[in-house]
Amino acid sequence: xxxxxxxxxxxxxxxxxxxxxxxxxxxxxxxxxxxxxxxxxxxxxxxxxxxxxxxxxxxxxxxxxxxxxxxxxxxxxxxxxxxxxxxxxxxxxxxxxxxxxxxxxxxxxxxxxxxxxxxxxxxxxxxxxxxxxxxxxxxxxxxxxxxxxxxxxxxxxxxxxxxxxxxxxxxxxxxxxxxxxxxxxxxxxxxxxxxxxxxxxxxxxxxxxxxxxxxxxxxxxxxxxxxxxxxxxxxxxxxxxxxxxxxxxxxxxxxxxxxxxxxxxxxxxxxxxxxxxxxxxxxxxxxxxxxxxxxxxxxxxxxxxxxxxxxxxxxxxxxxxxxxxxxxxxxxxxxxxxxxxxxxx
Amino acid sequence: xxxxxxxxxxxxxxxxxxxxxxxxxxxxxxxxxxxxxxxxxxxxxxxxxxxxxxxxxxxxxxxxxxxxxxxxxxxxxxxxxxxxxxxxxxxxxxxxxxxxxxxxxxxxxxxxxxxxxxxxxxxxxxxxxxxxxxxxxxxxxxxxxxxxxxxxxxxxxxxxxxxxxxxxxxxxxxxxxxxxxxxxxxxxxxxxxxxxxxxxxxxxxxxxxxxxxxxxxxxxxxxxxxxxxxxxxxxxxxxxxxxxxxxxxxxxxxxxxxxxxxxxxxxxxxxxxxxxxxxxxxxxxxxxxxxxxxxxxxxxxxxxxxxxxxxxxxxxxxxxxxxxxxxxxxxxxxxxxxxxxxxxx
Numbered sequence: 001x002x003x004x005x006x007x008x009x010x011x012x013x014x015x016x017x018x019x020x021x022x023x024x025x026x027x028x029x030x031x032x033x034x035x036x037x038x039x040x041x042x043x044x045x046x047x048x049x050x051x052x053x054x055x056x057x058x059x060x061x062x063x064x065x066x067x068x069x070x071x072x073x074x075x076x077x078x079x080x081x082x083x084x085x086x087x088x089x090x091x092x093x094x095x096x097x098x099x100x101x102x103x104x105x106x107x108x109x110x111x112x113x114x115x116x117x118x119x120x121x122x123x124x125x126x127x128x129x130x131x132x133x134x135x136x137x138x139x140x141x142x143x144x145x146x147x148x149x150x151x152x153x154x155x156x157x158x159x160x161x162x163x164x165x166x167x168x169x170x171x172x173x174x175x176x177x178x179x180x181x182x183x184x185x186x187x188x189x190x191x192x193x194x195x196x197x198x199x200x201x202x203x204x205x206x207x208x209x210x211x212x213x214x215x216x217x218x219x220x221x222x223x224x225x226x227x228x229x230x231x232x233x234x235x236x237x238x239x240x241x242x243x244x245x246x247x248x249x250x251x252x253x254x255x256x257x258x259x260x261x262x263x264x265x266x267x268x269x270x271x272x273x274x275x276x277x278x279x280x281x282x283x284x285x286x287x288x289x290x291x292x293x294x295x296x297x298x299x300x301x302x303x304x305x306x307x308x309x310x311x312x313x314x315x316x317x318x319x320x321x322x323x324x325x326x327x328x329x330x331x332x333x334x335x336x337x338x339x340x341x342x343x344x345x
Numbered sequence: 346x347x348x349x350x351x352x353x354x355x356x357x358x359x360x361x362x363x364x365x366x367x368x369x370x371x372x373x374x375x376x377x378x379x380x381x382x383x384x385x386x387x388x389x390x391x392x393x394x395x396x397x398x399x400x401x402x403x404x405x406x407x408x409x410x411x412x413x414x415x416x417x418x419x420x421x422x423x424x425x426x427x428x429x430x431x432x433x434x435x436x437x438x439x440x441x442x443x444x445x446x447x448x449x450x451x452x453x454x455x456x457x458x459x460x461x462x463x464x465x466x467x468x469x470x471x472x473x474x475x476x477x478x479x480x481x482x483x484x485x486x487x488x489x490x491x492x493x494x495x496x497x498x499x500x501x502x503x504x505x506x507x508x509x510x511x512x513x514x515x516x517x518x519x520x521x522x523x524x525x526x527x528x529x530x531x532x533x534x535x536x537x538x539x540x541x542x543x544x545x546x547x548x549x550x551x552x553x554x555x556x557x558x559x560x561x562x563x564x565x566x567x568x569x570x571x572x573x574x575x576x577x578x579x580x581x582x583x584x585x586x587x588x589x590x591x592x593x594x595x596x597x598x599x600x601x602x603x604x605x606x607x608x609x610x611x612x613x614x615x616x617x618x619x620x621x622x623x624x625x626x627x628x629x630x631x632x633x634x635x636x637x638x639x640x641x642x643x644x645x646x647x648x649x650x651x652x653x654x655x656x657x658x659x660x661x662x663x664x665x666x667x668x669x670x671x672x673x674x675x676x677x678x679x680x681x682x683x684x685x686x687x688x689x690x
Binding site: 013015016017022026029030032033034035036037038039042043044045049051052053054055057061064065066067068069071072073074304307308311317318319321 | 358360361362367371374375377378379380381382383384387388389390394396397398399400402406409410411412413414416417418419649652653656662663664666
């Protein structure tokens, strides 16, 4: 078994649909990884449906599983992926395991997705935040969303200087080698800040998301190597997209120079976007009832309205597995260097 | 979503290795099925390692998950696969779900693997036996092993007449349409009983396993359509093989005539055997320490001895995924009709 060929994935499990482990494990397996799968929750479906059944795995249960693996010398991952872990106790149990794995194998490639919330809303207990901050130093790369960057750094991202400060804090204060933010709404200030090689081919008619990667360079601690790329935004919300992106980023990462994460991000971004397109196009073929736009009032009046919409927007991972394998993969839009990111205006 | 394209899988989960759901879900996904995955246990590894950590899902927890799925109208399987479910309470919760699914969708294709024990040893609570007997009538097909056939029918299988009686009991008394027993040690009496089309090409130097399928025929209730095929036996024990076979049998099953299960079994048997060969050949490349023959005394003295052997014999599902997809699938040895099975001597 080659060192990097085994992934330990620690995140949520849902029976129906594709978020957390259900969005990450199959892609990793398709790409040739043996995946050891720890379920931090066992839920019927993701929370976007509004209602769910199931239980969270307690810290004690997680520790018992980790001890079982350890006693049998089955903790052999070359790569580690952690995602949604609800509650500080459970997260601390995972943090202890990470410390152990890292001390035994300093080469362990660890992708930490600090799943805490989105668009201004925290959906984990606030006491996980300090635990995540402690864990950051162990990570090879992290994949926070916009809100999670703000939460971890306590910096409100409202302009390029604040974004610079956030990256500096993550790299220098918390010691994170690589930061990848995969789907940033392209606010006007951000659009304006983009260098020509990124803003040139933006369709003025379309909405876009930005993917940024920032890799620390020991040479220039106050700066970092920044890459970015834009993708078109598909209307409406899709669940599990970040989980899929993180799995693909870890799968495609080949340790190397300061651009190695950007190269992996190019693959992950391309495949995730292709999967999203497949899913979106499928959702558009569904009966009108199954693709009603988000409307909290109507959803409240008829909970099944939301359920039908969610169901129709589950990732088409199985149907699109050739995308995951990169079969007939072409036209990958590489992440572009953002040379001027640290340049003072 | 086409009717048969969604599978609900209810069986064990292990973090490391490939048994239960870990042996079934990936193959089903590779073959294009969306799989809804219910974990009846969350263990660190399979019991063959001698030690494990983790917890069983309680009947209450299972019911809560099922209710969550039902409230969200997410119980949409065209096919159902149930495997290891420890304890009568948990099994009863699953039995209730099966009743509900069957009443809502009589066309549901249900493969029931009555996982209870092996080679004379029961490894579930005895009170599951009556529950399984009640569930048999709901199944489209069942995949018991030799011991489980004896346990369900209370018939000791020692000759052709007793095997006939067992099939008759399963088809007539318990109302099972299709029975497939995938890996029967080819005892002398069984070898002698084989018709020429099955015994002809047996290598006298090698050990073999027999796969038998028996499909009830409403026309002749006292008889059934029996097919069989032999495969060479690989030395030593491999875990999860039956779970893989059952998943492939369900995946390849196309409802049709009395031979439709035999056709699916041909595919399942071929792919399972190819995966076993890949796994066996890999295990033979391991350091001698990792492929010590089974020796209870030595294993007791050094538990890690057993662990290393088990680890080296985990199914190579990920490495052999082309086998699962049937890429360059050739030389399938079809299940052969056993015309004389019911013919009196």
